[in-house]
Amino acid sequence: MDERQLVKSCLKGKPAAQKELYDRFAEQMLGVCYRYTKSLADAEDVLQDGFVKVYRFLHTYQFEGPLGAWIRRIMVTTALNFLKKHSRYRTDLSFDNNDALHPVVENDAEVRMTARELAELIRQLPTGYQTIFNLHAVEGFTHVEIGSMLGISDGTSRSQYARARSLLISWVEKKSQIKNDHYAG
Amino acid sequence: MRDNEFDKGVQEKMGEFRLPPSAPVWMEVERRIRERKRRRILIFWFCLAGLLMAGFGGWWFWESNDRPALSITKEGSNSSVIRSTEKNTKDPREEIALPAKDDKEQKINVADPSSSPSVGKDLSKINRGETTTGINAPLLVKSSSLKQLNKKTADKELTSKAQLTAGSGKTTRQQTSPKNKVDKLVPDNDSQVATQKSTTEFPVASTSENKSTTEPPVPATATLAVAVPVDISTAKPADTVQAVGNDKQQTTPSLRKSKKSKWQTGIVFAYGESRLIRGGLSLFSEKSFDALQSGVSSGNGNFNNQSFADSVPLKGSGIHTGLFVKRQLGKKTSFSAGLNWSYYSGKQRVGTRVDSIRQLSSPFNTDTRNGFYRSGNASRFTNRYYYLQLPLLLHWQVNKGSNWPAIEWENGFVPSFLIASRALVYDPASRIFFRDKKVYNSFSLVYQTGLTATLASRTKHPLTAGVYYNYHISRLQKTNPPDFNHQSSYGIQFRWLLKK
Structure with missing residues (x-):
């Protein structure tokens, strides 16, 4: 069943089609949710809320882009709302207003690790860094867009991203070093 | 360049990152979808029920206000003219009912004058144009003219009161009591005209003149209230014509526009x-x-x-x-x-x-x-x-x-x-x-x-x-x-x- 057919069947309320839509995108979307949260349970909560929204607003999908991208956008929005709503994330989601760009340390880091390992490292970042890094580096939003989404200035977004990135690079290098030492030893 | 490579590497890695969700996630999603659907159905039915209730209430309100039950009542007597406003009446001719003393409405079938001996005769007369008013008595009472009609009737009654003579003043049924045939209102010529005029709307009142010669004069104090039920639609045999005597009480036509x-x-x-x-x-x-x-x-x-x-x-x-x-x-x-x-x-x-x-x-x-x-x-x-x-x-x-x-x-x-x-x-x-x-x-x-x-x-x-x-x-x-x-x-x- 192609995407158009699948969407139409879902709109008709057919349970089989709804299940198929879920099966087709759930794993990918849980990966998205996982990067924004600190625990798998929270990621599943976001996924749950996100899919309920998907079915609720499926009639607004105009087939203008891939269905996966549309669902992914919903998941990201849901994740951001989740972070704002829950106090354990809210306290960690404070962005300082230092507009000065944080200098990025020159490095030659390469991502030589599995997706899961990288995702785990991203989740180790403070929530503010983590969110902006995900939005810019992974989802591809501009800093202006991120600023409007999070209610911060684009300068803040840039500085937060730079810090997150340098921190992540240092962790990646450290991890790669440990791996190399392990294999060398 | 290195930075870009790092970003690209992250994007690629994260693009392929997948995690299988646990089974309860779908169960919960499904439950919430169904619950939402059920809620929508409930809201729909509740709104429908509300609309039905509102519609019923509105209809009731309109119906009760728009029911022009028109009547002429005589205080202290049973005489009344009631206009039936049944919407489903096929024939536009309407029914005028006169309650007898026992409060039962009596009807005359105008379409079949012969169904009542005395009334039939009079109606035939009217239809032949033999009434003093020369009206062919269409025997149709339009609802729009009823108000005027009642006023007229009241006036005529007052006229009749002065001019007519009546029998004992008792209300009797002609058909059921032959001995009461003489119990009629016998006016002189002028009063007859007056009576006839009033019977243009209630034509059977002219029947009261038939036995006038045999009737004792009606006391001047007597009042006349004549009402003839005309029920064409039901085509029932006419029952009787009734002359209502006076009980020394003033005839007061009153108009009830609507039944509460x-x-x-x-x-x-x-x-x-x-x-x-x-x-x-x-x-x-x-x-x-x-x-x-x-x-x-x-x-x-x-x-x-x-x-x-x-x-x-x-x-x-x-x-x-x-x-x-x-x-x-x-x-x-x-x-x-x-x-x-x-x-x-x-x-x-x-x-x-x-x-x-x-x-x-x-x-x-x-x-x-x-x-x-x-x-x-x-x-x-x-x-x-x-x-x-x-x-x-x-x-x-x-x-x-x-x-x-x-x-x-x-x-x-x-x-x-x-x-x-x-x-x-x-x-x-x-x-x-x-x-x-x-x-x-x-x-x-x-x-x-x-x-x-x-x-x-x-x-x-x-x-x-x-x-x-x-x-x-x-x-x-x-x-x-x-x-x-x-x-x-x-x-x-x-x-x-x-x-x-």
Whole structure:
């Protein structure tokens, strides 16, 4: 069943089609949710809320882009709302207003690790860094867009991203070093 | 360049990152989709019911206001002219009915004059144009001319009063009492004209001249009120023509433009406290959970079992709102029926929520539950129940006199349908709370009583305020274990009459 057919069947309320839509995108979307949260349970909560929204607003999908991208956008929005709503994330989601760009340390880091390992490292970042890094580096939003989404200035977004990135690079290098030492030893 | 490579590498890695979700995620998503769908259906039906009620109320209001029951009544006598306004009358000719002394309306079939000997003769006469007025008596009374007609009739009656002579003044039936054939009004020529004129609208009155020569003169004080029922549509044989004598009472035509509806319509709103109680109307017999926890005996010795005490519900709120129609049955009694949306709630002390799947079985259902609450005192869960109710109540006015607000005592039964719920069921064996809609009775019968006072009864839309109490005779849960298994609610209620 192609995407158009699948969407139409879902709109008709057919349970089989709804299940198929879920099966087709759930794993990918849980990966998205996982990067924004600190625990798998929270990621599943976001996924749950996100899919309920998907079915609720499926009639607004105009087939203008891939269905996966549309669902992914919903998941990201849901994740951001989740972070704002829950106090354990809210306290960690404070962005300082230092507009000065944080200098990025020159490095030659390469991502030589599995997706899961990288995702785990991203989740180790403070929530503010983590969110902006995900939005810019992974989802591809501009800093202006991120600023409007999070209610911060684009300068803040840039500085937060730079810090997150340098921190992540240092962790990646450290991890790669440990791996190399392990294999060398 | 390096930076870009890092970003690209991250994007690629994250693009292929996938995690399989656990099974309960889909279960919960599915449940929420279905619940939403069910809610939409409920809202649809509730709106439809509301629209139907509003439509019915509107129709009733319009119908009662637009019913032009027109009558000429003679005070102290039974004489009247009533215009029937049946909408389905096929023939535009209308019926004019004259109640006899025994209050039975008598009819003449104009279409079949021969059906009544005396009347038929006169009608034939009229149709031949032999009446003094020379009117061919179409015998049609248009509704628009009835007002004018009644005025005319009144004038003619007054004229006749002065000019006509009548018999004994008794009202008799010509057809049924041959000896009363002579009981007629015999005017002289002038009065005959007057009478004939009046009978242009009520043509059969001309029959009164037939036996004029044999009749004794009517006393000048006698009044004439002649009305002929003309029922073409039913094509019944004419019954009789009736001359109504006077009982020394003034003939006063009066016009009733509309017949007042016996039904009142309005809206009701009630707010109060609700709680689950034991059977047998034991409203205040249950003990609070706090008391149980501290080991205070309830007095009936039923609270020793801790697993039972875990499930003791606390009070919540109750809301009832809807529409009603009310009809006066007697001087002090009335009946009302309505359609209400009702909400009952009650709080429940529960322990921590456990987000895991567990196989639970009840007498009605064995299912996998995704999430349940342990017993304890960590938090409170509000059990919510939504009903569609059809209250059927009898109202009795306990006080008398119109100077004081009417105080009414109401009693009745309310068939109730559980349309939705969001509540926990307690399993004493495992001491956990979980949700299971299948254990609830979808129908329950409720006894309701209340005391109300009508405020501002002279206004167009009187407000009634008072207190109410209702008790669900039927059990909430089909299962017996929970002792507190009967919903009850008490509080204040307001009724606002939209149409008096």
